[in-house]
Amino acid sequence: MSISKQRLAIGLEKDWIKCLVIFGAVLIHKWIEGLTLGNYMRKSNINKKVTTIMIIIFAIMNTIGIGIGWILCDSEKFYMSIYMSISAGTFFYITTIIILEEEFNNIKYRFLKFFTFLIAVGIGSCFWFLEQYINQER
Template sequence: MQVSVVRENSADEDMHHGPRSRFATEGNIFSSEGNLVLDKKFESELNPEEQPFTKSLTLILAFLLHVGLECFAFGIQEDVISITSLFFGIIIHKFIVTFSIGMKLAQNHPRRWWIPVILISIVAAVNAIGGSIGIIIEDVNINQTGRDVSTSVLMSLSLGTFFYITFFEILAPEFFNHRNQFLKYLATLIGFIVIALQMIFAD
């Protein structure tokens, strides 16, 4: 059985003439004898403005989960040493990640500057909310075992979302663009070394 698929733009509409473009997809399936078994044509509309917004929304939702859980873990710290070390670690981490995400949002919405501003403002608000919830829970009488288990689970979720953002939303699109590959690898390596050294000396 042979399958022949042809994808083409419709003749009466061009991609550059409007915000929406119509695409036609034709599929033909032939038997081994060469007889036509199935002939179908599908038409769909694609809005090029929806894809960047969907990407930005997915990125921010994942980052919001990471931010909320991370600040929650900061809020439940008890001693001054833990609070201080975690505070400076979060400051360094937030500066780098927020800058990268801000650049990504600006690339996705070059003509709609207010979308990145609103999304970053929401992220800033979630920082305060997550920390406040952590402080409130810290004042509640919970045994140490339950507190340690809940903190470990939440930090694991936070790290998981951070890995997703780093590798799938930031690094992967950058390395698909083959310009300045060596500098990108070098910057990535230096970044990992800086964070690793910060974690070593924090202990």
Template sequence: MMEFLLQVKVGALVGLLFLTLLFGLIPARMKWFHDTSGTEIHKAVLSFVSCFAGGVFLSACLLDIIPDYLSDIQKELQIRGLDNGFPLAEFIMACGFFMVLILEKVVMSFREAHREEERSPLLAPVGHGHADGHHSLNDLEGSSHHVHVDRHAHSSFRSFMLFLSLSLHSVFEGLAIGLQTTDTKVLEICIAILVHKSIIVFSLSVKLVQSEVKPMWVVLYVTVFAMMSPLGIGIGIIVIEAELEAGAFIQAVLEGLAAGTFIYITFLEILPHELNSPERPLLKVLFLLCGFSVMAALSFMG
């Protein structure tokens, strides 16, 4: 029985690896996603795909990553008698948020020292640099221009942090499979994670491509990301065999830091970039809702 369970887990590991790679490499390798000089329809469709991906990440943040973390950390805090009124679980998430914020500002300040010319559009008042004045319709258009400049100034760093937080979460998802003791439960969780990860990795790949990450790096990011859940399954199998307990609290804290990172990337990078642009705002919101709804439906179905 134990031998069969191990075979099911190894099968889940291989299946997760190859399917995640397949879905992740579609946007990475298809020229359509990289083409920035396409027609207006092409640009609009690409924008809607990006909004759908934004909805997927918003749902992953609010309905998956944060609830999973809060459930795990509360359990560990109660076991260790640290549940004393101070919101430690939320504080750990805030630490993750500020960690990325501080890191980004440090990276930005180093870049500004080398490329002083990038600073002026970021700090200039709305409408600055538009001598003819017809671009200063309202603050929204000005802000979208600023977000655009900001995104290209440090998109590579934010893309890396998005990849890192999702990868860490994937390890914990794999761990959930590796720690199971019945083959039916392994298959149930594996199918749920397969569907979930296929949509997430496709959305991640779209975001990496749109952040102008080099194709070779996109392939590398997707490959490493695809290996994270199998890695988690492997760690889970080892933990079951060795019967380790001390790692649960460290795992919960790392989940919290990853959740804080994901909050930062979702609300300060992905959503502002999609929604601050003045073109087709209602359709963008509709596709954002579609992405959110698909992930919410998957969560509801368990």
């Protein structure tokens, strides 16, 4: 269920521009998460049938999360803020605690990984500033 909660943010968002920004963030996150998931499966020698089933479940949960967000988007503001908080919290938890912790445990290319991480934070910050600028124009 935590996987589908991340996509609640896309389904809950009513503003098209904000939806695209969230979609971009989730797309980048999913690429990294998928790469990490594939790497784990390769290291653990899981057979191809089980791997395929797990990837299909992974993809379905994304779609279910967006659908749940669309269903809940007409909820009251109070409930919307709770759903968005759960979604954002899950998104940041998975990114920072699970994926980054695993990557930085390996000493190989540690400086390059850290530099790439800083670039990613900078790009994310640019998206935030762009969103603030767009909202001021309205």
